[in-house]
Amino acid sequence: MHTLPQNFYNPLPNAHQTLLLKACLLDNDQAIQHWEKWMSVNGFSNLTSEKSSGILPQVYDPLDFSSQRLLALLYKKMSSAGVNHPLINSLKGYYRYVWVRNQVIKEQLKSIVEILNAQGITHLVIKGFPMIEAYYKDLGARSVLDLDIMIHPDHWSKALVVLSKEGWTSKDAMYIPEAVQDTLVHATHFVKDIFEIDLHIRFHDFPLTENTVNSFWNGAVTYKPGHKMLRPEHQLISALIHGYDIGGDTVLRAIADTTYIIRNTPNFDWKIVIDIVHENNLQIPGKVLLEHLNQEGFCVIPEHVLAALQNYSLESKEAKYFSLLTTPDVGNGYKLFKLRLLLLNLVKVSIVEKGKLLLNTYKYQWGAQSILKLAYRTTQVVIDKFKSPDKTVVTRRF
Known part of the structure; x- marks a missing residue:
């Protein structure tokens, strides 16, 4: 396989983050081994049950934000593996908190989707909740900070009017949501009470071809009555793009999400992924993240897929963008x-x-x-x- 040069920055997890990911995602025996090592290298091995109420802050507070967001999934894995440890007992409360919070946000999403459907506004629910309901299948396993809804550009103005009537306002008064159509910005943010929506007019900052965008819309699938999401292969592409960033802030979530997508999609069509990668020159994020999934044992990526990711140019406009993105x-x-x-x-x-x-x-x-x-x-x-x-x-x- 080709190796990217030393001066080409990468967004992959550090050693501590990788241990946590493996504790969350690998089979039970391997997961437990990596959990024990993660506990040891972070200095968490001496936690006791004497002050169980104080255990969670001792672990949660020193972690980076992305690792904190994996703790509910860690609880799910360790509890299902039968691990009995004071930290796992404390994480049960955090898992329940995530479950309850997601349930509240989910009800808000249901209300918004019903309104958009009633007004004939074409849209997709993207990222968090489709991932939870179609792949994780557990409201407590994946935290969601806000709602992500993709609005078809033809219905953008109408959607803004409808949401405004429902009490949604721009998160930042400086921004004018109506103006986002004619910019490079892919989404704008709305708030109402304790809730927040990232309203997307484009799937990503990175400009996908018109053919790819149309395939995303035309290939959308229903994951529950009235709710549509990207098909699995398109969801994977979206996760690869979103996860390719500096500092691990999004890449940990992308690795967990892509692992769940691949493992829980019978007859996953890799040809769709390869075609989109080539059409949009996404070989670099595809190569970096899919090779990582394969090498670290999260998923088995077919050899022909990995081979298809080797044909790229570091002089391409896309390569320069992804290099700067992770700088x-x-x-x-x-x-x-x-x-x-x-x-x-x-x-x-x-x-x-x-x-x-x-x-x-x-x-x-x-x-x-x-x-x-x-x-x-x-x-x-x-x-x-x-x-x-x-x-x-x-x-x-x-």
């Missing part, structure tokens, strides 16, 4: 600025339309309603780039 951010705004330019280069429209897209994106993102304000903010970002040298130490590469 550590020094916090001065320059990385996001450059990512937008690379995304613009991937969009297949005329140079005039690209100019409009870029202008509208920054007007939307910064709330700049005049060319002068936009020029001023752009200049600020560029100046900050030179005032804030990159001192980030990269610890994880290919």
Whole structure:
């Protein structure tokens, strides 16, 4: 297999995160072994039941956010494997919390879907709840922070009106949801009481071809009455793209999700995946994440699939985008600025339309309603780039 060069950053989990993933996802005997090792390397082995109410914070608080989100799945695996340990007993309460919270959000989702269906608004439920109900099949096993709903672009304006009438408002008053159609932004955020929706007008920031987008819509399947989701192969593609990011913030969830998709889909059609990967030049995220699944024992990926991921160019526009995407951010705004330019280069429209897209994106993102304000903010970002040298130490590469 081809190996990406040393200076090509990767988003894969670190050693501690990998142990936790294996404890959550492998067969019982192997899972227990990796759980015990994970407990040991993190200094959790000496926890006792004397103060069981205090055990969970001792474990939860030191963990990174992505690892914290796996603890409910860890409970599910260890309890089903018959592990009797003070931590597992404490995690039962966390698992129940996730279950109850998801149940409350699920009822809100049901209400929104009923409203959208009644108004004839074409949409898909994406990410969290379709994954839970179609693959995890356990409301407590996967935490969900918000609702993700994909609206067909033809119905975007109508959906905004309908949600507004139901009391949903923009999370950030600076953003104008109606304007997102003509930008590079893939979603905008709405809030109501304690609930939040990520309302998508595009599946990802990364621009998929029109043919792929149409196949996503046309291939949608019903996972419960009135609720539609992406078919498994398209769900996998979505997870690969979403998981390819720096710092492990999304990749742990992507690895767990792709594992559940592959294991729980009889007759999974790898040809669909390969065709979409090639059509959209997604070989790099596909190669990195699917090879990782295979090498770490999460799933068996067919050899012909792995072979199909080896044909890529590091000079392609897509490769440059994914390389920058996983490069550590020094916090001065320059990385996001450059990512937008690379995304613009991937969009297949005329140079005039690209100019409009870029202008509208920054007007939307910064709330700049005049060319002068936009020029001023752009200049600020560029100046900050030179005032804030990159001192980030990269610890994880290919």
